[in-house]
Amino acid sequence: MSKLLSYLKTSTFRKNLIIAIVSVFAFLLLIFFCLRFYTRHGEGVGVPKLQGLPVGQAIALLEEQGLRYQIDSVYQIDRTPGMVVEQDPDAGTNVKLNRTIYLTIITLNAPDVGFPDIFNMSYLEARAVLSNYGIKIADTSYTSDIMRDRVLEVSFRGKTIRKGDPVPKGSSIAMVLGDGKGASEVDLPNLVGLSLPEAIFALKGSSLNPGSIYYEGAVTDSVNARIIKQYPTVSDSLSKVAIGTSVDMVLSNDPAPVE
Structure with missing residues (x-):
């Protein structure tokens, strides 16, 4: 024990201790700068505002800034096809070059939905059901029937449709309703x-x-x-x-x- 204490008091120990401290500090400093260089800390670009732009214009902006993109699509009634409605990350976010930006656009073609069973429903009931399916009522006509406003027939583009027939979402259909007077x-x-x-x-x-x-x-x-x-x-x-x-x-x- 006395030899250890004596060694700690020597100039050799102090010299080695200083060298060790300096070496550790230099090593940590080297790692810090290497990581900074590797990750390009503080370097990047701001994500432009793409929401509300046509998809072609949005893609051009991303490519100018060295960013990649991935596109998904949704269908929304009364929205312009090809318009960007969502983006991730949000506009103004600082990202690195080559970062993928996710875009959601309005698709041009409406998806088909199976026509719901609205036959023999009242007009108000049928309208509520059709609204949930994204289908509009363009025209109504009446024919003899004992019940007023009962749905008797439905047509789309001049063709009679039945339950389950595919109809593009957002389409407008025509209805034949009962007049409540019965058959003459x-x-x-x-x-x-x-x-x-x-x-x-x-x-x-x-x-x-x-x-x-x-x-x-x-x-x-x-x-x-x-x-x-x-x-x-x-x-x-x-x-x-x-x-x-x-x-x-x-x-x-x-x-x-x-x-």
Whole structure:
């Protein structure tokens, strides 16, 4: 122990200690400057403001400053195609040369969406659903139907579309809606061969009224009597009549004549 203390008091130890301290300091200083040179500390360029520029102009600015770029695209209704809407890093950020700048632009072509099932919905319900799909309503027309504003048909560019058909996002479609008045005409049922209760039931189901009832020949069994004639008569030229039309009937126990 005494020898160690004696050595620490010698000039040789002090000389070696100074050399060691200077060497460590020089080594740390060398590392600092090497790292500064390697990383080019303080060197770089400011990212220009690209948002709102056409993509071609944005790319030209980046290339002038020695920056790379990567482009992604989104579709937005009523936005100019090819316009930069987002950038990363933000404008004014100091970055090194060759840094990649990420751009998001508006795509030119709208993506297709499957047309939603809006049929038999009300107009207001259908409009809300279509809005979520990015589809607009350009025109509406009305046709006879018992429900007001019920969606009956949809067309796009003159072609009828169904649930699931591909439609470009942002497109405008035309709708056919119910007028709430019902059909003005209905099919005239053929009553020949039916009993009177059956015929009346068929007429009521078609929104028609039983008219005058006649009998032909000797009707001995009114329950089993069958209709042999009706007025108006179903024919090639007459298959529909107005709602509420009265239909006259002729009944008989004899088989209906073959016409």
